[in-house]
Amino acid sequence: MIITGDDVNGICDLKASFHHTFEMKDLGSLSYFIGLKVISSDGSIYLSQAKYVSDFLAQARITDSHIESTPLEPNIWFTSMDDTVLDNPTFYQQLVGNLVYLTATRLDIAYSVHVLSQFLSTPRTIHYASVLRIIC
Structure with a gap:
């Protein structure tokens, strides 16, 4: 699951809620997902295939x-x-x-x-x- 947004506290609360209900692992920042390379730079997100x-x-x-x-x-x-x-x-x-x-x-x-x-x-x-x- 990819969780994204600009509300860092909201994302942390959501992850904590999911972690409480489900067994899950936080893999950190998104870098590669189903053939898409994701690069974050200067407040922008770049996609590459x-x-x-x-x-x-x-x-x-x-x-x-x-x-x-x-x-x-x-x-x-x-x-x-x-x-x-x-x-x-x-x-x-x-x-x-x-x-x-x-x-x-x-x-x-x-x-x-x-x-x-x-x-x-x-x-x-x-x-x-x-x-x-x-x-x-």
Whole structure:
């Protein structure tokens, strides 16, 4: 459980109440949580998913990449009838799921991921190619 706020006394009281009722351990300040690195500095909180991205790229077996100016090709319109159906949609579904979580810190890909997530049940080769464009 993450407890956060600007009322230090209130947080201490809440933790004491929980500790009285439940067996728990205080792990101190938050630094890493479910793929998010949390850095507090000068009254601000910074989130990073660098390790998550590195692990994600390794899982996807992507070692080389090139930079695209946009996550999707401009003026592209997808339908459920484009190209051929992927033989095994599981890998596509995993990639899109990982990208959905990545949008927590990468808002620039949120729309593209949303569009491609609409084809999870029957992804086609053009959808897969577009996912790779986002990743690479």
